[in-house]
Amino acid sequence: MGHRKLKKFAEVESFSNVFQTHLFPEDGKVFPLKGNWKEDYFKNDNPITIELGCGRGEYTVGLARLFPQRNFIGMDIKGARIWKGAKAAIEENLPNVAFVRNRIDFIETYFTQGEINDIWIPFPDPYPGKAQKRLVAPPFIKRYRNIAPKGALVHLKTDNQELYEYALEQVNEHHYPLLCSSDNVYSDAERLGAERFRLLTEIQTYYEKLFLTIGSKIHYVEFSI
Ligand SMILES: C[S@@+](CC[C@H](N)C(=O)[O-])C[C@H]1O[C@@H](n2cnc3c(N)ncnc32)[C@H](O)[C@@H]1O
Incomplete structure (x- = not known):
């Protein structure tokens, strides 16, 4: 790991808005905020949106700026990436932002039934040939x-x-x-409607910017579970 990445990795440990306790439920240990995020962390009763595979957390922070009356949590396994969003939220004093560093496979360790209101999944790894690892595959939907x-x-x-x-x-x-x-989100304003189009085009993630540079089309699916 490079020097800058190592520095971020160490610094993210000290951030009050990042949680990276890796618990093993089989040891009988329960993550203290599980079931208590609203009361004990956000100190309000507002709905919680989660961003999965959040990377640098552009949706978590971008949506938190737009919707102060909602709470946002980004989840990713990579601490050095989470650092960017967590740092921005601290610098901007965004009380409605948190991050969890762990594999999404363990998401039920951190949240209880009904605790999360909706889920954003921007540019997840596509896992060619490994469908079950995709974040919209049945094992993940079951967890959600x-x-x-x-x-x-x-x-x-x-x-x-x-x-x-x-x-x-x-x-x-x-x-x-x-x-x-x-x-093709960017040429579909009418069909998407003004609010959805705005959220899909005004917030761009790191990977999205890379894909747009090389002329990729951006696709979108919104469904309920
Ligand atoms: C292609 S990147 C996209 C990052 C960000 N959403 C963006 O658009 O810039 C995919 C991200 O998902 C994370 N990821 C993939 N599978 C994961 C899993 N099972 N648990 C946690 N993070 C995962 C990776 O660490 C990576 O940061």
């Missing part, structure tokens, strides 16, 4: 259903055509209600 109420929204944004088609297949196969889809 254990932390979110029925009807919770999932917002998937991707440059990857195969992942886009896979998400639509999953929607069909499992009868998830489809709220919206777009093969």
Whole structure:
């Protein structure tokens, strides 16, 4: 690991808005904020949105700026990436932001039934040939259903055509209600509607900017679980 990455990795440990306790529920240990995020961390009763595979946390921080009456949590395994969003939230005094560093596979360790209201998944790894590892694959949807109420929204944004088609297949196969889809977000303003178009184009992630530079189309699927 490079010197700058190591420095961020160490610094992120000290951030009050980053949680990276790795617990093993089989040891009988429970993450203290599980079921208590609103009361003990956010100190309000506002709904919580989670950003999965958040990287630098552009959606977590961007949405938190736009919606002070909601809470936002970014989750990723990479601490040096989370550093960027967590640092921005601290510098801007955003009380409605937190980050969890761990694998999304363990998401139920951190949240209880119904604690998360909706889920953003911007530019997840597409895992070609390994469908079960995709963040919209059945094992992950099962986990999300254990932390979110029925009807919770999932917002998937991707440059990857195969992942886009896979998400639509999953929607069909499992009868998830489809709220919206777009093969090319930036040329679909009318179909997406003003509010959705704004959220999808005004907040751009690090990976999205890279993909736009090389002329990739950005796809979007919104469904409920
Ligand atoms: C392609 S990057 C996208 C990052 C960010 N969303 C963006 O658009 O810039 C995918 C991110 O997902 C994270 N990731 C992938 N699978 C994960 C998992 N199972 N648990 C936690 N993080 C994961 C990676 O660490 C990486 O930061």
